[in-house]
Amino acid sequence: MSITRRNLIKTSAIVGAGALAAPYHFIRPAAANGTVDVGVLFSLTGGLSIIEKSLSDVTRMAIEEINAEGGVNGMMINPIVEDGASDPKTYNEKASKLVIRDRVPTVFGSYTSASRKAVLPVFEKRRNLYFYPTYYEGFECSKNVVYTGAVPNQQLSNFIPWIIENLGKKKFFIVGSNYIYPREMAKVCKILIEQNGAEWVADEYLELGHSEWGAMVQKIKDSGCDVVLSNVVGDSVVAFYREFINQGLDHDTLPICATVTSEIEIQAMGPEFAAGSFTSFPYFQAIDRPENHAFIERYRKFVNDPKAVTHHALESSYFQVYLWKQALEKAGEATPEAIREGVKGQEFDAPGGHVKVDGENLHTYLTPRIAQWGADGQGTIVDAYPEPVMPLPYVAYGETPDNLYCTAKGLDTSKL
Amino acid sequence: MADILFIGLSLGSILLLIALGLMITYGAMGVINMAHGELVMIGAYTAVWCGLLFDMNMLIAIPVAFVVAGALGLLIERLVIRHLYGRILDTLLATWGIAILIQQAIRLQFGLTFFDVNVPGLGPGLQNLSVPHWLNRPFDVGGFTVQPYRSFIIALTLVLVAVTWWLMYRTRFGIQVRAIMRNPQMAAACGINVKRISALTFAYGSGLAGVAGVMMGGFKTVSPEMGQALVVDGFLVVVVGGVGSLLGTVVAAGGLGEINGVVASITNDILARAVMYGLVIALIMWRPAGLFSFKQR
Numbered sequence A: 001m002s003i004t005r006r007n008l009i010k011t012s013a014i015v016g017a018g019a020l021a022a023p024y025h026f027i028r029p030a031a032a033n034g035t036v037d038v039g040v041l042f043s044l045t046g047g048l049s050i051i052e053k054s055l056s057d058v059t060r061m062a063i064e065e066i067n068a069e070g071g072v073n074g075m076m077i078n079p080i081v082e083d084g085a086s087d088p089k090t091y092n093e094k095a096s097k098l099v100i101r102d103r104v105p106t107v108f109g110s111y112t113s114a115s116r117k118a119v120l121p122v123f124e125k126r127r128n129l130y131f132y133p134t135y136y137e138g139f140e141c142s143k144n145v146v147y148t149g150a151v152p153n154q155q156l157s158n159f160i161p162w163i164i165e166n167l168g169k170k171k172f173f174i175v176g177s178n179y180i181y182p183r184e185m186a187k188v189c190k191i192l193i194e195q196n197g198a199e200w201v202a203d204e205y206l207e208l209g210h211s212e213w214g215a216m217v218q219k220i221k222d223s224g225c226d227v228v229l230s231n232v233v234g235d236s237v238v239a240f241y242r243e244f245i246n247q248g249l250d251h252d253t254l255p256i257c258a259t260v261t262s263e264i265e266i267q268a269m270g271p272e273f274a275a276g277s278f279t280s281f282p283y284f285q286a287i288d289r290p291e292n293h294a295f296i297e298r299y300r301k302f303v304n305d306p307k308a309v310t311h312h313a314l315e316s317s318y319f320q321v322y323l324w325k326q327a328l329e330k331a332g333e334a335t336p337e338a339i340r341e342g343v344k345g346q347e348f349d350a351p352g353g354h355v356k357v358d359g360e361n362l363h364t365y366l367t368p369r370i371a372q373w374g375a376d377g378q379g380t381i382v383d384a385y386p387e388p389v390m391p392l393p394y395v396a397y398g399e400t401p402d403n404l405y406c407t408a409k410g411l412d413t414s415k416l
Numbered sequence B: 001m002a003d004i005l006f007i008g009l010s011l012g013s014i015l016l017l018i019a020l021g022l023m024i025t026y027g028a029m030g031v032i033n034m035a036h037g038e039l040v041m042i043g044a045y046t047a048v049w050c051g052l053l054f055d056m057n058m059l060i061a062i063p064v065a066f067v068v069a070g071a072l073g074l075l076i077e078r079l080v081i082r083h084l085y086g087r088i089l090d091t092l093l094a095t096w097g098i099a100i101l102i103q104q105a106i107r108l109q110f111g112l113t114f115f116d117v118n119v120p121g122l123g124p125g126l127q128n129l130s131v132p133h134w135l136n137r138p139f140d141v142g143g144f145t146v147q148p149y150r151s152f153i154i155a156l157t158l159v160l161v162a163v164t165w166w167l168m169y170r171t172r173f174g175i176q177v178r179a180i181m182r183n184p185q186m187a188a189a190c191g192i193n194v195k196r197i198s199a200l201t202f203a204y205g206s207g208l209a210g211v212a213g214v215m216m217g218g219f220k221t222v223s224p225e226m227g228q229a230l231v232v233d234g235f236l237v238v239v240v241g242g243v244g245s246l247l248g249t250v251v252a253a254g255g256l257g258e259i260n261g262v263v264a265s266i267t268n269d270i271l272a273r274a275v276m277y278g279l280v281i282a283l284i285m286w287r288p289a290g291l292f293s294f295k296q297r
Helices: A005-025 A048-068 A088-103 A114-123 A153-157 A159-166 A180-195 A213-221 A235-248 A261-269 A290-303 A313-329 A336-344 B001-027 B036-054 B059-080 B088-109 B148-170 B174-180 B184-190 B194-217 B228-241 B246-266 B269-286
Strands: A035-042 A077-084 A106-107 A130-132 A145-147 A171-177 A199-206 A227-231 A256-258 A277-281 A346-348 A353-357 A370-374 A377-382 B139-141 B144-146
Touching: A035 A048, A035 A088, A048 A261, A048 A290, A048 A313, A048 B174, A077 A088, A077 B144, A088 A106, A088 A114, A106 A114, A114 A145, A130 A313, A153 A159, A153 A180, A153 A277, A153 B194, A159 A180, A159 A227, A159 A377, A159 B148, A171 A180, A180 A199, A180 A227, A199 A213, A199 B269, A213 A235, A213 B246, A213 B269, A227 A235, A227 B139, A235 A256, A235 A261, A235 A353, A235 B148, A313 A336, A313 A346, A313 A353, A377 B001, A377 B184, A377 B228, B001 B036, B001 B144, B001 B174, B001 B194, B001 B228, B001 B246, B036 B059, B036 B088, B036 B194, B036 B228, B059 B194, B148 B174, B148 B194, B148 B246, B174 B184, B174 B194, B184 B194, B228 B269, B246 B269
Parallel strands: A035 A077, A035 A106, A106 A130, A130 A145, A171 A199, A171 A227, A227 A256, A256 A277
Antiparallel strands: A277 A370, A346 A353, A370 A377, B139 B144
């Protein structure tokens, strides 16, 4: 058949119309054949893959466990695993694919704030649901995201007063990577430091991924501070701790107190460089509970690595699947709206302790803990809250438990 | 002030460590080797592997990494670059592709097992290179704190520069390389085996990258991506110094390192990099062929 212009236009029109209509004809019902699809969206390639792959693994592990127990309301969970490729744009595309084409009622995913911000519009526009496991900077309020990691008040509200009282430190040097998370964390730090009668001598930032710490550590040395508060993220953590020791500083006299440095970074830098420093997180691998020991055991078996480490974002990636399962059981139907209503107030006994989803802001009650790192790469818990603490994503802007900025109705912007 | 100058010096020596290998491949053979960073990464992984499997000290890993990266360089030259001499943009694309291949291969292989053998201690892609204890314990000499690891990098870089200088200016091999640099056709007409010499030069440049990798592993994470960012800095030094000029490369690395170190100490690291790049742009506009370039006829 020769292609004439008229033919071409006609065919294009038909194909075009077909393409437009197609998605609506081939939609699978969300819960057909006794299965329910969910999206699992983490970076399996690229710079963040080292951490995010472990989150993807543990999410699949939780799903397998639930399936082995008989699924949710008799339905098997079918994970659709996608690769965000450490790139926000890919994250956005993959989220759209999961929500629009696969019609999943929920996606579990992402590690960085950049990727969360990239997928957020998709979930808000399509009224879908996203479970985000990472500790983050707060300052966000969405009906379409369930946050199961810590927000600044859950990492710092006990940390700063503890440093001042128990370590007797008065002069803070705040250091971080140059983007939104460390800067927001620094804001909260400064408020808490001043409230507790101490002072901060400087806050300095280094590009994300930058690994030349010579000049910065020199500055820390010269600043006269007696404690370093680190919000440094990613690769730079390793270079920072190594340089710190190489320049002759000592965690005994000038400890680094960190909000990001977890088991995984400690393993990468070599435990001897972090021995004696502190980190604040709701979860540590060293938490001594039978549930946690069993969890570590199962995870190591699942990834076939007897030395694999667990960390905070990994634990929340795990228990959020269970929160979702309970929400679905309560809701009875696998639609994003029903699951969201179901997840409010859900409680679960996670490996690290009791967790509960706040009914107002969809963040999670978590127990702040402080650990001191030992020469074996494990933290010794030196302080812990007696019970889970309420999540306040806007604490840096004056949010208190009696005066919530983020509620079930949405964000009250007049208070900002 | 001495501390700041020392940091600048150590920054410069790291730049030089990366640029030295690039200077040789780019200068001598006109190959823009985008896989240089990956060869650095291979060097670092070799060191990690030496430590894990053979319990070898980091210092012993240096010659091993030189040989491994050099051999890989030779292989790359034989398989790909040999067919692309004189096509500078094509070598850029081809080596960029090789860089991606190497990176992905390492990512696949160093996940949790190595060649399907489960190596205990091999983490989830992020490895650490253990530095000998005496190299990260600083000591005081007359009020000045000596940082052994950085001093070691500076010393090693000086040794490598000396060896390279000797190779290039005091041996038969060096004369042949320099002849090829100036005019490959003429060199071939004079009876120099251009293919063989080029292959060896490329292997030597790659080996230097491997050594750089061992040293970088001492303060960075050893991960599949570690090489990428380094190449840009390496080319910066090579271009500013003048293509193929050993003296230029040394001067440019030292100068840029000091500028970066001093500005970072006075203001901050983010501004320091901006200032450094600004200066590089100005320098290239002033002397497009670099600080020390050959006289062209």
